[in-house]
Amino acid sequence: MELDLPGVDPESIDPDVERNVLTVKAERKPAYGDNTDTVISERPAGTFSRQLFLGDTLDTERIEASYEAGVLKLPIPVAEQASLERSR
Template sequence: MLMRTDPFRELDRLTQQLSGASSPGTWSRPNPMPMDAYRAGDEYVVVFDLPGVPQEAIELDVERNVLSVKAERRPLTVAEGVEMQVAERPLGVFSRQLFLGDTLDTERITAEYESGVLTVKIPVAAQAKPRKISISGGDSEPRQINA
C-alpha cells in the first residue's frame, strides 16, 4: 500500500495555482511534482511527470520504507543578445515522498525514465501474497483452502 506523506501538499499546490504564484522551488522548499499511482498485478506502479528534467538531475532514494524523489529543472541557457519573452514553465527543485507499506519489497524497486516520465515499479513482498494452506486431520484426504 502507498501512503502520502504530506496531506497539505495538494492544498499548497492549489493555492499557488489560484494565486498565480510560481516561485522556483529550492532544496529546503521544493515544488510538488504530479504523479499517478496504481496497482498492476503483484506490483505498484508510480508515474511522475518531469518534463524538461535531464535524467542525471533526478534522485531516487528509499530509506526506512520512504520513497523520495527529487529533481531539478534549471533555466534554459539563452545566447547573448537573446531576450526571453515568456517564461511560464516552473523551475527549481521538485520533490515527492511516499510511505511504502511493510507489504512491499523495497529491495526490488526498479525505475525507468523516458520522455520526461519517471516510472517506478514496487513489487509486493512474497510474504504478503496470498498462498494456499493444506488442512489435514480426520478421515478425509488433505485439502487446500485459499488464505
C-alpha cells in the same frame, strides 16, 4: 508508480527509499538563457522533491527506475512474504 517530470535531466533524478518512505529529488533547469526575460513559464525551474509513504507489504529492495518521455516509472513489487500470505 509514475511521476510526470517533463524537462528534467535524467542525471538529476535521485530516488531513495528510507524506512518505507520513497523520496524522489530532481532538478529542472530553465530552457532559456540567463539574459532572457521570462513573462510566463509553465515549468518552474529549480530543485524539488516528492515523497510517498510505502506500505510494509512492498519490496523496496527491488524497485527499478526508468525515465522516458518525461515520465519516471518506479514499479514497486509486492514483497514475497506478503504475496504468499495473500494466496493462502
